[in-house]
Amino acid sequence: AQSVTQLGSHVSVSEGALVLLRCNYSSSVPPYLFWYVQYPNQGLQLLLKYTTGATLVKGINGFEAEFKKSETSFHLTKPSAHMSDAAEYFCAVSVYETSGSRLTFGEGTQLTVNP
Amino acid sequence: GAVVSQHPSWVICKSGTSVKIECRSLDFQATTMFWYRQFPKQSLMLMATSNEGSKATYEQGVEKDKFLINHASLTLSTLTVTSAHPEDSSFYICSASPGLAAKNIQYFGAGTRLSVL
Numbered sequence: 501a502q503s504v505t506q507l508g509s510h511v512s513v514s515e516g517a518l519v520l521l522r523c524n525y526s527s528s529v530p531p532y533l534f535w536y537v538q539y540p541n542q543g544l545q546l547l548l549k550y551t552t553g554a555t556l557v558k559g560i561n562g563f564e565a566e567f568k569k570s571e572t573s574f575h576l577t578k579p580s581a582h583m584s585d586a587a588e589y590f591c592a593v594s595v596y597e598t599s600g601s602r603l604t605f606g607e608g609t610q611l612t613v614n615p
Numbered sequence: 616g617a618v619v620s621q622h623p624s625w626v627i628c629k630s631g632t633s634v635k636i637e638c639r640s641l642d643f644q645a646t647t648m649f650w651y652r653q654f655p656k657q658s659l660m661l662m663a664t665s666n667e668g669s670k671a672t673y674e675q676g677v678e679k680d681k682f683l684i685n686h687a688s689l690t691l692s693t694l695t696v697t698s699a700h701p702e703d704s705s706f707y708i709c710s711a712s713p714g715l716a717a718k719n720i721q722y723f724g725a726g727t728r729l730s731v732l
Contacts, residue, residue: 543708543723605658
């Protein structure tokens with residue numbers, strides 16, 4: 501079974517500062533990794549994903565994440581935070597299944613951006 | 616592309632009534648759809664997985680007679696909360712997966728806030 505740990509349930513940064521949201525995973529087989537963002541009272545929007553290939557993946561809104569197998573990590577970064585980035589962020593892992601994917605989510609990290 | 620529509624976005628009902636939530640994939644065929652429940656300030660909890668034309672697979676602890684799931688077509692799944700009670704009040708989110716062709720990625724609806732009085 502796979503699992504996800506997001507370090508830090510709350511992260512606060514200043515506008516323009518680096519955003520770093522941490523995610524570590526556990527999986528016995530090569531995983532697919534995802535970052536989703538959730539705004540209040542809304543569903544989840546896919547920010548980026550790693551399936552195979554290049555370990556540095558770029559997503560929407562200037563976010564990127566790097567898959568590091570040796571560290572079992574998939575941290576999310578953005579060079580310069582915007583006020584609009586304030587939201588809940590979920591890291592998730594799934595493994596390849598013929599019957600369909602099953603996402604396992606981390607507990608989420610609430611990002612606050614201070615002016 | 617990859618839009619999932621969920622309806623209604625908010626519903627208030629009286630205790631004892633049933634509520635149906637619809638989840639539609641608008642521009643792709645969803646071989647698998649998922650239903651999640653989310654409590655305030657918490658992560659998503661998978662309730663059940665449904666494949667078109669077959670019975671849903673429920674997670675441990677989820678009452679299948681309470682939460683009826685139907686996946687009648689490749690673009691529509693419904694969740695019916697039967698005889699709803701205040702403890703069923705929650706945020707329900709569906710997702711849809713195109714399946715193997717899209718590396719099992721899930722696309723999420725906007726969620727339904729259910730309030731049971």
